[in-house]
Amino acid sequence: MNKRSLLSLSLILAAAAALTFFKVPLAGSQGLTLVAAQVSGDLPLADLDSAVWQQATAIDVPLSAQNVVRPMMLNTNVKSITARALHNGTQLAVLVEWADDTQNDSMVRVQDFRDAAAVQFPLAEGQPFFCMGQQGGNVNIWHWKADWQADITARNDMHTLYPNMYVDQYPFSAAADPIVAAPADYADSNYLPALASGNLFASASRLSSVEDVIAGGFGSLTAQPVEGQNVQGYGVWAEGKWRVIFSRDLESTETEDASFGAGKVYSVAFAVWDGANGERNGQKSVSQWVSLQIEGVAASPAPAAAETKTESVSYEGVLWAVVPMAAMLLAILGLAGLAFLFSKLPNK
Amino acid sequence: MPEVYNWQLGRKMAYVYEEAHPQKQFAAVFNINRCIGCQTCTGTCKATWTFSKGQEAMWWNNVESKPYGGFPQHWDVKILQKLDEAHQAAGKKAEWDTAQTGEAEPYGVYNGMTITEAATPEQQALGYLPPDSEWRAPNFYEDTSTGYKGDNLGISTEGASLPEHQTWFFYLQRLCNHCTYPACAAACPRKAIYKRPEDGIVLIDQARCRGYRKCVEQCPYKKTMYRGTTRTSEKCVACYPRVEGNDPLSDGVPMETRCMAVCPGKIRMNGLVDIAEDGSWAEAPNHPLYHMIKVEKVALPLYPQFGTEPNIYYIPPRWAPRAYLRQMFGPGVDEAIARYVAPSRELLAVLQLFRTTQKMIFRYEIEEGPLVLETEVNGQPWQMYDDTVIGFDAQDREVARLSVVEPIHERPVERLNSI
Numbered sequence: 001m002n003k004r005s006l007l008s009l010s011l012i013l014a015a016a017a018a019l020t021f022f023k024v025p026l027a028g029s030q031g032l033t034l035v036a037a038q039v040s041g042d043l044p045l046a047d048l049d050s051a052v053w054q055q056a057t058a059i060d061v062p063l064s065a066q067n068v069v070r071p072m073m074l075n076t077n078v079k080s081i082t083a084r085a086l087h088n089g090t091q092l093a094v095l096v097e098w099a100d101d102t103q104n105d106s107m108v109r110v111q112d113f114r115d116a117a118a119v120q121f122p123l124a125e126g127q128p129f130f131c132m133g134q135q136g137g138n139v140n141i142w143h144w145k146a147d148w149q150a151d152i153t154a155r156n157d158m159h160t161l162y163p164n165m166y167v168d169q170y171p172f173s174a175a176a177d178p179i180v181a182a183p184a185d186y187a188d189s190n191y192l193p194a195l196a197s198g199n200l201f202a203s204a205s206r207l208s209s210v211e212d213v214i215a216g217g218f219g220s221l222t223a224q225p226v227e228g229q230n231v232q233g234y235g236v237w238a239e240g241k242w243r244v245i246f247s248r249d250l251e252s253t254e255t256e257d258a259s260f261g262a263g264k265v266y267s268v269a270f271a272v273w274d275g276a277n278g279e280r281n282g283q284k285s286v287s288q289w290v291s292l293q294i295e296g297v298a299a300s301p302a303p304a305a306a307e308t309k310t311e312s313v314s315y316e317g318v319l320w321a322v323v324p325m326a327a328m329l330l331a332i333l334g335l336a337g338l339a340f341l342f343s344k345l346p347n348k
Numbered sequence: 349m350p351e352v353y354n355w356q357l358g359r360k361m362a363y364v365y366e367e368a369h370p371q372k373q374f375a376a377v378f379n380i381n382r383c384i385g386c387q388t389c390t391g392t393c394k395a396t397w398t399f400s401k402g403q404e405a406m407w408w409n410n411v412e413s414k415p416y417g418g419f420p421q422h423w424d425v426k427i428l429q430k431l432d433e434a435h436q437a438a439g440k441k442a443e444w445d446t447a448q449t450g451e452a453e454p455y456g457v458y459n460g461m462t463i464t465e466a467a468t469p470e471q472q473a474l475g476y477l478p479p480d481s482e483w484r485a486p487n488f489y490e491d492t493s494t495g496y497k498g499d500n501l502g503i504s505t506e507g508a509s510l511p512e513h514q515t516w517f518f519y520l521q522r523l524c525n526h527c528t529y530p531a532c533a534a535a536c537p538r539k540a541i542y543k544r545p546e547d548g549i550v551l552i553d554q555a556r557c558r559g560y561r562k563c564v565e566q567c568p569y570k571k572t573m574y575r576g577t578t579r580t581s582e583k584c585v586a587c588y589p590r591v592e593g594n595d596p597l598s599d600g601v602p603m604e605t606r607c608m609a610v611c612p613g614k615i616r617m618n619g620l621v622d623i624a625e626d627g628s629w630a631e632a633p634n635h636p637l638y639h640m641i642k643v644e645k646v647a648l649p650l651y652p653q654f655g656t657e658p659n660i661y662y663i664p665p666r667w668a669p670r671a672y673l674r675q676m677f678g679p680g681v682d683e684a685i686a687r688y689v690a691p692s693r694e695l696l697a698v699l700q701l702f703r704t705t706q707k708m709i710f711r712y713e714i715e716e717g718p719l720v721l722e723t724e725v726n727g728q729p730w731q732m733y734d735d736t737v738i739g740f741d742a743q744d745r746e747v748a749r750l751s752v753v754e755p756i757h758e759r760p761v762e763r764l765n766s767i
Contacts, residue, residue, distance in 0.1 A: 071537060072469045081465070108576035111479040147579075157575055158401055170401050181401050183577065191400045194578035197555035202578035219538045261368060278477075281537045281560045284471070316553060 033291040034059050034268060036085035036092060036260075043086055043093045045247045046234040048288035053095060056084035061270055063285035066131055069218045077274040081117070081287070087294060092260055093247040094119055097268060104238040104275030105146035108161040113275035115146040115237070117244050120290075121258035122268045123214065130288045132215040141213045141221070142246045144233040146275065150210035151275065158180065200226070209233035210246055214256045224256050239245040250294070262296030289304050349464070352529055356652040356678070358453025362465050363655075364472050364534040368721065369627040372620040373548035374526045374586050376608060377640050377647040379663040379702065381688070382615040383519040385491070387411055389607035389616070393523070396606045397585065405483040408584035409523040409607040416489035419522070420482035423570040427463070428675070429475050431653070434466035441498040442653060444679045452628070454645055455680040462655020463531055465567050475566035479659055483573070491516040510667060510682065511685075518665040521615070523607060524571040525583035525650065525658030526550050528627065532583070535566035544748055547620055548659065549586040557581055568654040591620070593706075595740070601742040607664065613705035619710065632748040634711045636739070637661075638700050644695050646687045648677040658662030663688050690725040697737040704748035709739035720753055 020333055032210040043100050044050030061083055065076040077100070084095040120141045122128055128137025159165055159179045166177050170323035172191055175181035183204035189195045200211060200223050210233035215221045221231075230252065235244035248267045250260045260266060272289040273279040351360040352367040358651065380745075393409035416423060435442050442460030449456050463474040496504050496515040530550045533541040541557035541563060543549070552563070552572065557580040563572040564581055572583040587605035589595050594601055603609070608618035620638045622630035630684040632638040640647045640661070647661035664673045666685045673681040691699065697714045717734035723729065732752065739748035 016530075070469060070472055071535075074469070107579045108574070109480045109562065110483065110561065110574040111477060156576075158404065161576065164403070167401075167404070171399050173401065186400075192402075192578050193582065194554040194557065194575075194580040197553075199555050199556075199557065199578070199580060201559055201580055221538060281558070281562070 009144070016104055016141070018042045032059055033265075033293055034061075034083050034094075036087045036295045037096075038295040039086055039088055041088065041325075043088050043247065044092050045091075045232060045245060048170050048234075048243045049235055052086065053084055056086050056095070058082050059086045059290070061287045061290055063270065063272060063287050064288050066282050068131060068283050069282055073277070073279060075277075076283065076285040077270040077277045077323040078285040078336060080269050081272060083270065083290075085292065086260070087250055088258075089262060089295075089296070091247060091251045091289050092294070093245055094268075095243065095245050096272075097241060098272050098274075099111040099240055100237070100242050100274055101240050103146070103242075105150040105237070106161060107147045108156050108158060113192070113278055113280050114143060114273070115242060115275045116273040116280075117235075117242070117340055118143045118271040119246055120271070122267050123258060124161045124254070125211065127216070127267050127289045131282075131286055132218060132221065132244065136216070136232060138214055138216040138256075141215055141258060142231045142233075142248070143211045143213055144209055144235055144244050144246060145211065146209075146235065146237070146242075149212070149233065149235045152209060154207070155182065163187045182308050199223075200229070209235060224254070228254055228256060230254075251313055260292075260294050261299060262294050263298030264294050266292040266294070268292040272301070353452075354462075354655060354657050355452055355628060355710075356461070356657050357456065357647050357655060358448070358455065358457035361529075361655050363529045364464065368387045368628060369528070369623045369625065370543060370548035371623060372546065372660055373528070373593060373623050373629075375637050375641070375659040375661065376616060376617075376618040377620050377637055377661045377663065378521050379615045379647075379699075380518055380520065380665045381409065381663060382613045382702075383521060385519045388587075388610050388612055389521065390486075391697045392610045393584075393607045396587070398582075399580050400577075402575040403582070405480065405486070405577065406573045406582065407486050408571070408573075409521070410486050410553075411519050411521045413490050413492055413517050414520045414676075415517065416492050417487065417496065418489075418519075419486040420478035420540040420570050421485070421488060422482075423478065424676075426476060426478075426649075426656070427566065427568045429472070430476065430553055431463065431466060431589070432463070435460060438466075439449060446679045453646075454642070455678045458678075460541055460653060462653065463566070464529075464655055469512065471562075471566055472534040473566040473568070475531070475535070477561060477565040491517065494578075499630065505532045508667075511706060511729045512669050513667045516668050518668050520662075522571070522650075523660065523661045524550065524586070524588060525569055525656065527659065528657035529655065530567070531654070531656050532563035532567040532572045536560075537562060537706055539665065541572075547588075547591055548584075549588055549591065549625070551588075552581055552583055553587060554580055554582075559766075568651065568656065569658070578748065583605075586733055597706065599707070599741075600648065601671075603706050604708055609703075609706045611703055617702045617709070618765070619708045620735050632711075634713070636701050636709055636712055639694070639698050639712075644687050644692065646684050646691075646695060647683055648680045652674060652678045678706060686726075690728060690730050693733055693735065696732065697735045700737050700752060704739065704750060705741075707741040708746045709748065710742050713738045713740075718753065746754070 044052045058078050062080050063075050078098050081096050081098040086093045106112050118141050120139050123138040128134050133139035169178045173181040173185045173186040177243045210231040212229045212231045214223045229250045252259045267289040269289050272285045349362040350366045352359050352363045389409050398406045413419050444456045444458050446456035466474045493515050540553045559579040572581050574581050590603040591602050606620040609614040624630045647663050649658045664677050664681050714734040720734045721732035734753040736751045741747045
């Protein structure tokens with residue numbers, strides 16, 4: 001590593017350390033447990049006001065701005081979420097609520113960004129890095145998107161955002177009225193290259209408002225194949241508040257899915273994006289790992305391999321002990337290096 | 349951040365990724381002096397690539413009238429202003445040291461900050477995201493000149509004369525620069541943008557793009573564009589099927605892109621240049637692009653100070669104020685205009701090759717002809733020879749043959765109106 005990059009790394013880490021110590025409540029969610037209450041009968045997967053939700057204990061989870069890797073946004077808007085969880089032995093549902101003054105559920109105009117929320121589960125034993133895992137420590141993320149939610153009712157398109165637009169024709173589109181041409185009107189999807197490439201963002205129709213993805217570190221987020229998309233979502237914005245339900249079968253045999261069993265303890269982390277603030281990708285509010293306890297009696301008496309709250313060393317704990325110390329050390333080294341460089345500058 | 353060598357700046361600079369270079373680089377020379385602003389390039393590109401829903405405001409190629417025009421509006425003024433503010437905040441000046449020039453620093457050394465060096469924690473490169481209103485009128489300020497100062501009616505009684513017109517505008521032809529150090533690729537948090545090792549063409553992987561618009565925000569030339577229907581960003585693909593020689597018309601050899609090949613003003617020449625392992629251009633004195641860019645230095649990069657090492661080169665307009673041109677094309681402007689106004693015998697021959705064939709020219713030969721004109725240019729003697737220039741394609745087959753003096757055929761008097 002050359003001096004320059006060492007210097008910039010030191011400065012970045014020093015800034016991160018400063019934030020850790022003075023501003024951002026990074027350790028706030030340590031020790032929190034979200035209990036998925038066991039109920040009988042159908043879960044209220046699309047009923048936010050169902051009395052069944054009252055059987056789950058709500059917890060407030062503090063969030064802080066992602067400040068480890070560019071692009072950052074240190075003034076993200078959402079500082080906490082409220083979470084509840086339910087299960088009925090076959091399905092798991094997580095209700096996430098947070099305050100947001102504006103409803104941003106379109107991604108059509110270049111300046112529009114969506115409101116979004118995600119819940120994240122480790123795929124391996126232990127707790128990988130809480131921001132999207134790390135190499136060798138994959139995570140399964142359920143990513144709910146406000147625009148996908150809106151798309152289910154009526155797909156947001158150019159003509160819905162620009163009602164006065166006019167076009168003579170869109171070549172190769174079969175729509176009788178060219179203005180309302182939808183992705184499905186293109187027999188050859190090569191005119192929608194993202195759709196032709198299998199990118200879920202360009203899908204002609206939405207089956208769910210939640211994208212089922214895996215990640216193993218920054219920049220590695222990858223959507224599961226269409227046949228692996230098995231998470232459902234339901235979100236409503238009202239009176240300055242988003243309420244979003246994530247749901248899936250408790251158990252999954254897919255290697256890219258987290259799988260849950262009654263009577264066991266797992267880990268979960270949350271992230272929220274405020275579209276009005278231009279938040280997207282790493283520019284987000286994130287929580288640290290929270291324990292997720294699935295109420296009930298374990299089906300098998302043998303200790304389950306998937307159980308994560310074990311004696312294993314918590315990577316996150318180690319990281320947050322080591323990073324600030326390393327940052328301070330590097331900052332000192334960096335400053336010393338800077339002083340050294342300045343001392344070598346010729347006097348003019 | 350790793351350091352990479354940017355020969356257009358004559359120094360190393362900070363970039364997100366380690367230095368790596370393609371074997372060949374897609375490049376072009378645009379002769380601004382010849383452009384008539386007809387937008388045939390623009391329309392052709394649109395008719396080829398961006399005619400579908402969601403691409404209404406997407407013009408991978410555009411021609412804007414400088415100094416006021418811009419697509420998106422005022423893109424260059426805005427990024428220049430941001431860069432200037434960053435320099436002021438850092439107490440630095442964006443100055444060039446032109447005392448030291450050489451093979452590795454043909455324009456001197458840029459001592460200011462590039463957009464990657466002036467980046468904030470929020471970005472990998474300094475930038476901004478233009479809203480839809482700024483993409484809507486791609487040719488706003490078309491043909492709008494600067495105002496004439498000195499007469500109430502805006503009319504000069506003396507007319508205009510070189511070297512600098514008092515009232516001026518010029519056309520700037522723009523497409524993706526397929527930069528050596530693309531800011532769009534640096535900006536993408538998920539590495540969905542890549543530069544092809546075979547030809548240096550920069551592409552967005554449509555399967556990996558998640559529509560974050562970081563590239564739209566941080567490409568200083570604003571040549572990645574967001575598509576609302578697919579929720580992903582798209583950009584100029586350099587007509588890669590043609591460049592690869594896979595187009596049915598191409599006869600198996602690389603062809604110029606559509607926008608280059610249709611130019612009625614014959615202002616564009618497109619080609620592939622060989623890149624050495626260290627990123628420098630492999631010496632190819634008989635390659636037309638190498639000759640114009642590296643030997644004669646008559647064609648210059650657009651806003652080299654941004655630091656992305658763009659690969660579209662411009663012969664600057666000889667009538668525009670030099671200070672404006674130096675800001676736009678760097679300190680090489682005066683020499684480039686001098687060389688264009690009184691071209692060398694070889695350059696004059698090479699300039700004839702523009703738009704003579706759809707195939708990319710990889711080599712030229714010159715057959716010497718007679719002296720046909722002796723005159724003075726800017727007080728200096730200048731001779732013109734009627735040389736013949738021959739262009740060869742990738743398989744070294746002759747594809748173009750032209751003389752400097754265009755052959756004239758006079759119709760006999762009895763057939764003057766025989767059509």
